[in-house]
Amino acid sequence: MTQGTSTPDAAGDAAHLARKLDNLRRCFALSRLVAESLDLSEVLERIMTTSRQALGAEAASLLLVDETPGPGFGELIFTVAQGPACDRLQSGFRLAPGEGVAGWVAARGEAVLLPDAYADSRFNRAVDTVTGYRTRSMLCVPLIYRERIVGVVQCINKVGGGEFTPDDLETCSLLGAQAAVAIVNARLHGEALAKQRMDFDMEVAASVQQGFWPKDAPALSGFDVAGVSLPCDATGGDYYDYLMRPGCVREGLFLVAVGDVTGHGIQAALLMASVRAFLRSRLLSPGSPGEIVSDVNRLLTEDMGTSGRFITLFLLELCPAAGELRYVRAGHDPALLYNPASGEFQELGGRGIPLGIEADWRYEENVVQGLPPGAVLALGTDGIWEARGQEGEMYGKTRLRQALRRAAAGDAGSIARAVLADLSAFTQGEPNHDDVTLVVIKALPGAKHTEAA
The missing domain is CATH 3.30.450.40 (GAF domain)
Structure with a gap:
């Protein structure tokens, strides 16, 4: 080779x-x-x-x-x-x-x-x-x-x-x-891209929802009002609003609504937006608070069908000229009324199921004849008293009453801030598992007052 x-x-x-x-x-x-x-x-x-x-x-x-x-x-x-x-x-x-x-x-x-x-x-x-x-x-x-x-x-x-x-x-x-x-x-x-899009959408949704909340407390003769809502997610299912009846500025008729949709997140926020829209549109027509809530409930029940979701609502109307409060409780926890003069608390309860369950339910109206000067009325959601500390203990309504009593001398805004500060000190950084909403109404000197009915 x-x-x-x-x-x-x-x-x-x-x-x-x-x-x-x-x-x-x-x-x-x-x-x-x-x-x-x-x-x-x-x-x-x-x-x-x-x-x-x-x-x-x-x-x-x-x-x-x-x-x-x-x-x-x-x-x-x-x-x-x-x-x-x-x-x-x-x-x-x-x-x-x-x-x-x-x-x-x-x-x-x-x-x-x-x-x-x-x-x-x-x-x-x-x-x-x-x-x-x-x-x-x-x-x-x-x-x-x-x-x-x-x-x-x-x-x-x-x-x-x-x-x-x-x-x-x-x-x-x-x-x-x-x-x-x-x-x-x-x-x-x-x-990662899908999460970025979701995060962006959630930021937009949160911005839209925050735009639904009242920008400023209303100027009312005889009352000071303040409110705050803290969602546990980017968006939440808690709701609060200040509502004025069209054409009733002179009479001073003013409504405060506080609600809580089951769950939280984007679905709850959408339901919250529906409740807000139904309430505001219903106020364009005459009717008592009980009639308003009954009509809103009928519309919500038709929309929610068998979804299993519902919303609790507390609708309160201040009537300064008549010296009375009218309210409807639709499955929501009672509001707390504190009288500093006597040091006593009263719960504003009443009969009523959450909205979205039974379309034909007729909601009853309750009346309180005025508030004594300095009285504090607190409307909240269960994210406050069901919040838990590091040991698993709930904040509870006893602590809420104590916080309201300590802060009662201040204006409505300072009372609300004091309650949330006390709640934060109790939880010690534990994450919120539910939305937190609180509206405080304080009766000023000059507000009409008779005994509660």
Whole structure:
């Protein structure tokens, strides 16, 4: 043998090594391609295109594991299909766990090389029946990320005939490892973008809801009023409002509403907005507080149907000219009335169920004949007295009464701030698990007063 002449074995080894190097270059190319995009659908298409080209496959498909809790959990979903008849394999076609070669690979986490697909008992002919495409040979590789199966890649039929080789299987496995990382990264990126959009939407919703709350306390003859609402999430289901009857400025008729929607978050905030709109629109027509609440309840019940949600409401009307208070209690906790002169508390209770439960319920109206000068009326939600400290103990209404008594000499705003400061000192930084709302009304000297009815 002359110098420089290679043997057939050496030439074959060189060709084999050249193919391996070419396949490694394709793997690196795939890494570069998928790194250029974090859009999941684009990443999946690039994975399949690169895999087909690297392996000389006629067709390829990518199936992802359904990780959504529910009936389809663990099933394999055909997500991308390329090649002949791929248009007849609709995205969303599913395989049950363990079904077919792909299901076997996903269950075992092992790659499979089938020189003759129809000779293997694991092969499911249903896909061929759907597409009309005949599978001869197949490679099937699991997509594994940190020991978790995220999907399966299948390459089908060599271009020009022939069978896939063990080298093809090795290349496909390398591509699959790159693909699994790319898929997880794209998903994480998509989730991060979705969270950013959600956070932005929540900020907008919170801004809109805060715009619903009263900007300033009303200027009332004989009364000082202040209110505050602190949602435990970005948005909340608590509600308070100051309402003036149209055309009744001279009489000084003024209403205060405090409500609490079941739950909290965006759904509760939407219901709160509905209650606010219904109340404000109903005030355009004549009617007593009882009639107003009854009409609002009927509208809410029709809207809420069988959702299981409801809202408690306390609607109070101040009538300075008549020297009386009229109120309706719709399932809400009683308001607290404190008289500094006697040092006693009175609960403003009354009969009434929450809004949104029974459409034909007629709400009764209660009357208090005036407030003595210096009296403090507090309307709150259960986020105050049900708040818990570090030891798990509830704040309770006894502490609320004590806080109101200590602060009663101040104006309405300082009383509300003192109560919230006392609540904060009690919870010692524990997160609120419910919205907190408090409205304080203080009777000033000159307000009409007779004994409570």
